[in-house]
Amino acid sequence: MGLAHEHDLHRRRRGRNMGVGLTLIAFVAIVFGMTVVKVSEGQNMQSYEHVLPAQQDLNK
Amino acid sequence: MSDTSINAADRAETGEAGFGDYFALLKPRVMSLVVFTAFVGLLVAPVPVHPFIGFVAILFIAIGGGASGALNMWWDADIDAVMKRTRKRPVPSGKVAGGDALAIGIVLSGMAVVMLGLATNPVAAGLLAFTIFFYVVVYTMWLKRWTPQNIVIGGAAGAFPPMIGWAVATGGISVESVLMFTLILMWTPPHFWALALFMNDDYTRAGVPMLTVTHGRRATRTHILVYTMLLAPVAIGAGVTSIGGPLYLAVSVALNLWFIGSAFRLWRRDEATAEADGYHAEKAFFRFSLLYLFLHFVAFLAEAALRMFDLGGW
Numbered sequence: 001m002g003l004a005h006e007h008d009l010h011r012r013r014r015g016r017n018m019g020v021g022l023t024l025i026a027f028v029a030i031v032f033g034m035t036v037v038k039v040s041e042g043q044n045m046q047s048y049e050h051v052l053p054a055q056q057d058l059n060k
Numbered sequence: 061m062s063d064t065s066i067n068a069a070d071r072a073e074t075g076e077a078g079f080g081d082y083f084a085l086l087k088p089r090v091m092s093l094v095v096f097t098a099f100v101g102l103l104v105a106p107v108p109v110h111p112f113i114g115f116v117a118i119l120f121i122a123i124g125g126g127a128s129g130a131l132n133m134w135w136d137a138d139i140d141a142v143m144k145r146t147r148k149r150p151v152p153s154g155k156v157a158g159g160d161a162l163a164i165g166i167v168l169s170g171m172a173v174v175m176l177g178l179a180t181n182p183v184a185a186g187l188l189a190f191t192i193f194f195y196v197v198v199y200t201m202w203l204k205r206w207t208p209q210n211i212v213i214g215g216a217a218g219a220f221p222p223m224i225g226w227a228v229a230t231g232g233i234s235v236e237s238v239l240m241f242t243l244i245l246m247w248t249p250p251h252f253w254a255l256a257l258f259m260n261d262d263y264t265r266a267g268v269p270m271l272t273v274t275h276g277r278r279a280t281r282t283h284i285l286v287y288t289m290l291l292a293p294v295a296i297g298a299g300v301t302s303i304g305g306p307l308y309l310a311v312s313v314a315l316n317l318w319f320i321g322s323a324f325r326l327w328r329r330d331e332a333t334a335e336a337d338g339y340h341a342e343k344a345f346f347r348f349s350l351l352y353l354f355l356h357f358v359a360f361l362a363e364a365a366l367r368m369f370d371l372g373g374w
Contacts, residue, residue, distance in 0.1 A: 012077070016082070034113070
């Protein structure tokens with residue numbers, strides 16, 4: 001048995017790590033996609049979001 | 061001993077589950093029903109949804125449903141281990157530790173509700189949170205081991221997805237979404253009782269008070285017939301609302317006539333006949349019940365598609 005022998009356990013662990021990694025990448029892609037859609041549709045924007053903080057202070 | 065069994069035993073000893081074992085915690089088959097009915101609820105709603113938001117909403121509804129499945133597996137591991145139908149699930153088979161199922165269930169539930177809220181609206185997120193609570197706490201922890209009516213009330217958990225889909229699009233609840241909810245709610249008891257008729261030994265061994273265990277098969281057959289008759293007006297009634305139309309109505313009337321007819325035939329059968337033919341009619345009724353629900357939702361979808369060409373609806 002050589003040093004490079006791979007137990008089934010290692011293969012499963014790698015598979016699990018790959019699965020978690022891909023899930024996280026998919027999650028990031030989803031959040032990014034949602035952000036793009038929300039910003040481009042602009043439905044939930046409030047008027048104050050278009051005003052710079054300095055101007056908000058002046059308006060008070 | 062086959063390779064598979066060696067791997068399974070090895071996995072149980074090492075506690076090293078594969079990614080697929082964790083995915084199996086989410087009950088993919090149940091999730092497919094959740095995805096389909098939520099998708100229909102979303103598409104038949106009168107308010108258009110951005111395709112990406114629609115996709116994300118369905119995904120998180122599915123994850124929320126899957127998370128409640130994981131929590132169910134954590135709590136019910138003792139029952140699942142003695143039932144033939146469920147003993148190969150990841151927790152009772154020892155592939156995934158109960159604590160892991162609990163952690164995954166809680167984290168995914170929270171994430172699904174928050175993400176659905178951010179992607180769509182608080183009503184949809186609130187309904188998803190309530191669905192998870194209802195399935196895990198009300199059905200799994202409370203009703204399932206306590207009353208033979210477990211499936212009658214617990215069926216509500218599986219009935220929420222089209223309502224959530226509708227809420228994703230409209231931000232509210234309406235007659236149409238309540239009717240889609242009631243359709244699944246009323247369909248669940250005859251569906252599961254038909255299963256219990258030919259899987260009774262499993263429930264008896266596990267000590268789950270299914271109607272077949274507490275009141276016997278004769279009473280269960282009567283209950284199936286009554287619920288099938290109560291289901292018909294709900295299913296057909298949905299056809300006269302804004303999500304129905306002539307096509308849906310025709311499909312629904314035909315399906316309900318067939319369903320009631322099959323339930324009547326089940327009611328007339330005695331146990332000796334059923335045992336003699338290996339519960340043939342009961343198994344056929346169970347399979348047809350799946351088709352019954354599927355075709356109702358396909359008909360809703362068809363009406364929505366026809367409406368796009370000014371053909372469907374009333």
